[in-house]
Amino acid sequence: MYRLVFTQVLRRFDAEAVHHLTVSALALLARLPLLKRLLHRAFAPHDPALRMTAFGVHFPGPLGLAAGFDKDAACAEGVAALGFGHVEVGTITAHGQPGNPRPRLFRLVRERAVINRMGFNNAGAAAAARRLSRTRGVPVVIGVNIGKTKVVPESEAVADYVAAARQLAPMADYLVVNVSSPNTPGLRNLQAVELLRPLLTAVKEVADGTPRRTPLLVKIAPDLADEDVDAVADLAVELGLDGIIATNTTIRHGGETGGLSGRPLKARSLEVLRRLRGKAGDRLTLVSAGGVEDADDVWERILAGATLVQGYTGWIYGGPLWASRIHRQLSRRVRRHGMSSIAEAVGRTACTRS
Template sequence: MSVFYQILFRSALRHMDAETVHHLSFAAVRAAAAVPGVAPAMHRFLGPREPELTVHAFGREFPGPLGLAAGFDKNGESPQGLAALGFGFVEIGTVTAHPQPGNPKPRLFRLVEDRAILNRMGFNNEGSALVAERLHHMEGPRPLLGVNIGKTKVTPEEEAPADYALSAHRLAEYADYMVVNVSSPNTPGLRDLQSVERLRPLLRSVREALAESGHADLPLLVKIAPDLADEDVDAVADLALSENLAGVIATNTTISREGLATDAETVDELGPGGLSGAPLKERSLEVLRRLRERAGERLTLVAVGGIETADDAWARIRAGATLVQGYTGLIYGGPLWPRRVHRGLAALTRSAGYRSVGDAVGADVDSTARPTAEPVH
């Protein structure tokens, strides 16, 4: 299947419009999941099943540490189908308070030489009211679900806290954790909300909305950009601790174009947007390590950015991530990619002498993670 996908990708998919391929592939996932019995069968075959992969986070038990990052299923159309591909959890969104079409097309591009994707989607989604209605009527077993919320483009910055709060109030009851996204480069001014003086009131507004909806204890996270200066990363970590957030997702896409194999002229022609995939690998790991060194075990860290292999995921876990996420890895790796990563993680956990992948969290940056005395077989 993996070889077949690579042949299909190189011969056909890479030559098609990236957003069209996304819609077609997601439609196939939804169609398969809609057939009675198919999603459970897929999950039994592809889902994380090795006992070493079980992770405890946010008061929940995750069957595996690898989840699907926000951006693939913006409107909560088929979390079950995506989980059936082998993900331990699925994060939907980014969802905004009001429906919006996003930026003009084309707005999604592949940089194949760099194993990267450039997007300027602009939070295109159907709005939190409709997404909440869809999740309310979702049938069958529910996967562990993260809900990622952002600011409606036309909402003025001074009204951003209320905008986020409205989505939080509508979606809280369907989430296992909620993410405040202030780090996409594709909504004008959004990244300015990462500054502590703007982020603090926004987070408090979301907290109040969660309490009003009866979900005051819902784990709340913030997703940050890789382009933050180190001192700003520290400031966000300190803020997350002072506001009693559950964790931080590191990181979103980057606006940097340094070190790309794709020629500069081609990249310039594609225009602005956030870059995901392999070029993000080094900086995302640096941000993750800095967060762990700053906050220790007091924050649950979720790593995303440049994760392509089990070794990449393992490095993130040892650097302090309890959970990891992928999106671009799925695009280039194909539908069996989640299963390969989870299977590889289980093998790495055993070979390192840990009984659980959770025991390795932070092993490379602090002294809390210790292997068992003898390798586990």
């Protein structure tokens, strides 16, 4: 049914307009306690075999929503009610900004992909912190993804990230430093270890100083050279980070300017995951994102070493109950393999390098 609706209706409308309409609908759902709880009971993952624990946080299922959808922390509870095991909000910057000029979001239906050049459009850290401070009506793990304000020069990037972290880290179940979006000029330069070290050190000090100590991860691009992936893994271990999210969108494509997500990213994302697992072993929690379309993809990422998996473009093409459907399929797969928990599958096909 959803495929027919998407093909005949949704794809005929501007992609960003549909996005905003969906966010508004889910934000409304989040304000309807009874409906929200009923949907959560029906579609959220409740099977104990799917529970994951990562960096001290308990997740009801391994598949979560990647950053980029709920940019202002407006609808996380609505998203969770549809079956996601966690929701990563953002990217949120210290100061609100409009992002890049429209049009800036493009579907590639045949490739089951999306190109975006949104540019961290959001209302800023203070507005998001107010939303995140509200009591949650249904259980939902919320990660907060932070990035650099566009007008802030590279020389002041550390202070800008720290300003966002101070407001948002106390509200987050985990915090993510995004240095890998291709849509903020110069941002990816911060992935270089000599620039990344002081940035992560400063943000980690803020995260460590929250009442419950907020876990800290860094999100990297698929376009890093293999030796740079290794260098980031070494740095993350050295600094005592909790994990790495791999990967963001890629600029290696022939379409509109911006970052490409979806099916074309699948192979490289899996390759980076395997490299990180080989380099860091189980010293870091790895979160795999990029090209995740179905339960087979989630299972493959877990076997390769991911504790958690994220999707976004797959949800666009898979429909509202995409995550719920995948979690049900994973439940059956865990039992078919004679496991008591999906955590037993993490890293089964991984090889560790020194």
